[in-house]
Amino acid sequence: MDISTRLQLNNGTKIPVLGLGTWKIDDGDAEKVVLDALGIGYRHIDTAKIYGNEKGIGKAIKKSGVPRKELFITTKLWNDDHDDIIGACEESLKKLQLDYVDLYLMHSPTPVRNESWKTMQQLVKNGKAKTVGVSNFTIRHLNELLSKSKFVPAVNQVEFSTYLYQKELLEFCKSKGIQIEAYSPLTRGRKLNDSKLIMIADKYNKSPAQVLIRWVIQHAMVVIPKSKSRERLEENMDVFDFNISQEDMKKLDGFNENLRVTWDPEGIE
Ligand SMILES: NC(=O)c1ccc[n+]([C@@H]2O[C@H](COP(=O)([O-])OP(=O)(O)OC[C@H]3O[C@@H](n4cnc5c(N)ncnc54)[C@H](OP(=O)(O)O)[C@@H]3O)[C@@H](O)[C@H]2O)c1
Structure with missing residues (x-):
């Protein structure tokens, strides 16, 4: 396993297990950061319209010279854009200077989500997205979506970390063939000084x-730390040259404290 290792999604597309998160990297910095990342081997970049950095990322992709088929680029449909989903995706593609994205995600389960999901399938048919999925969906949101559509999201991107071990959601998604992508896997830095985590890391x-990144990978999820x-x-x-033992995985699982460093989508009806 290494940075080029991919997991197969439910439509056959393969996603690199480790990607770069880009929230809070502004458009001015994005070109340099993404060029650095591509230069050292990252091939999977996660952005969103709302991050405001698609242009900078597009410039980096172009400058890098990395062949398009080696890259895996994700962007997201913002909540205000559900009335013109195709247009929103095309706008993102223009900024990214791409003909297609590898993954287009509905950023949040807005009230019109089930209708929007039908339109998102068009993006795969018309070649604008290789794969589509959702983000911030709870089991309730997914169950509702699946009861209305046979088209199963390839991915659910959610906050997931050792300190927010959403075991039930992980098992549910596995059972439906939905790949979880873990965002804020580093708890945005909040728990990096936890002494019991440091003890395991030292070992x-x-x-x-x-250790936090490796824990996600060993739970067979995709992980997108930002730096x-x-x-x-x-x-x-540099997380592919060691293996956390089963015993230590159990210990880490036990660090769960349902800590959310972003927000709880359960509140969305
Ligand atoms: N779908 C959604 O609704 C959603 C929501 C949130 C996030 N996301 C995605 O997930 C990505 C990751 O989540 P996140 O950005 O919220 O948080 P994160 O990856 O858990 O943490 C990022 C923070 O940790 C710091 N950091 C990174 N590597 C570090 C290291 N090795 N040691 C110490 N500190 C380190 C970064 O600072 P430096 O940059 O200074 O290194 C930054 O402050 C986002 O960037 C975004 O792409 C999606």
């Missing part, structure tokens, strides 16, 4: 961040 001669720093981009991809 493997790895950093706390590397602007070249040093930390390298650190975050």
Whole structure:
């Protein structure tokens, strides 16, 4: 397993298990950060219209010279754009200077989600997206969607970390063939000084961040840590030369404290 390792999604598309998150990287910085990331081996970039950095990322992709088919680019439909989903995707593609994205996600389960999901399937048919999926969907939102559509999302991108171990959601998604992508896997830095995490990290001669990333991968999820720093981009991809033992995985599972560093989508009816 290494940075080029991919997991197969339910439509046959393969997604690199580790990608770069880009929230809070503004458009001015995005070109440099993404060029750095592509230069050291990242091939999977996660963005969204609302991050405001698609243009910078597009420039980096172009400059990098990495063949398009080696890349896996995700962007997302913002909540205000559900009345023109095709137009919103085309707008993102224009900024990214791409003909298609590898994954287009509905950013949140808005009230019109089930209708919108039907339109999102058109994006696959018309070649604008290789795959479509959802984000911030709970089991309730997914059950409702699946009761209305035979078309199963390939991915559900949700907040997921050692400190927010959503076991039930993970098992539910597995049973339906939906790949979980873990966002905020580093708890946005909040738990990196937790002494019990540091103890495990020291044992493997790895950093706390590397243990949190590896924990996600060993649970067979995709992980998208964000960093602007070249040093930390390298650190975050250096997670393929060690294996957390079953015993330590159990210990880490037990660190769960239902900690959300973003928001709880359960509140969306
Ligand atoms: N679908 C959604 O609704 C949604 C919501 C939130 C996030 N996401 C996606 O998921 C990605 C990741 O989540 P996130 O950005 O919220 O949080 P995260 O990846 O858990 O944490 C990022 C923070 O950790 C720091 N950091 C990164 N690597 C580190 C390391 N090795 N050691 C110490 N600190 C480190 C970063 O600072 P530096 O940059 O200074 O290194 C940044 O402050 C986002 O960027 C975005 O692409 C999606």
